[in-house]
Amino acid sequence: MKYWTTKEEKYLVESIRKGIPYKQIAEDLDRTMSSLHSKISKIRKTTTVKRKPKADTKEYALYKGEELLCVGTISELAENQNVRPKTIFQYQTPSYKKRQGGENARRLVRL
Numbered sequence: 001m002k003y004w005t006t007k008e009e010k011y012l013v014e015s016i017r018k019g020i021p022y023k024q025i026a027e028d029l030d031r032t033m034s035s036l037h038s039k040i041s042k043i044r045k046t047t048t049v050k051r052k053p054k055a056d057t058k059e060y061a062l063y064k065g066e067e068l069l070c071v072g073t074i075s076e077l078a079e080n081q082n083v084r085p086k087t088i089f090q091y092q093t094p095s096y097k098k099r100q101g102g103e104n105a106r107r108l109v110r111l
Contacts, residue, residue: 002031004039012039059111062091065103071111 008029015025026036062069062077070080078085090096091108100106 002035009039009043012036013043016040060088061109061111062088063107063109065105069106077108 011029012025015028022033022036022040026033029036031039057073059071059073060077061071062081070077072080074085074088077088081088088108091106092110097105097107
């Protein structure tokens with residue numbers, strides 16, 4: 001069994017925050033995926049280590065009926081409409097479409 005050094009733990013946390021894939025981190029540290037997942041689980045119990053959100057790299061178009069309201073990332077759309085990003089995501093769910101089936105309902109389309 002190989003013990004984790006403080007330097008390796010710091011590299012692991014920084015890499016996760018940068019959004020580097022786990023497979024690449026495991027290769028860089030010369031660790032197995034199982035060892036990596038185990039260590040991440042232990043670290044997450046004591047700190048808040050989160051991956052970089054991937055939603056901000058995708059482009060969406062927001063419509064109200066046939067009218068194009070704006071185009072951008074989820075964050076940009078939320079800021080433009082003065083709502084939370086969670087609300088923007090809701091516009092593309094089947095339950096929202098079913099509830100707001102009218103002509104003026106908002107629709108989110110991934111470009």
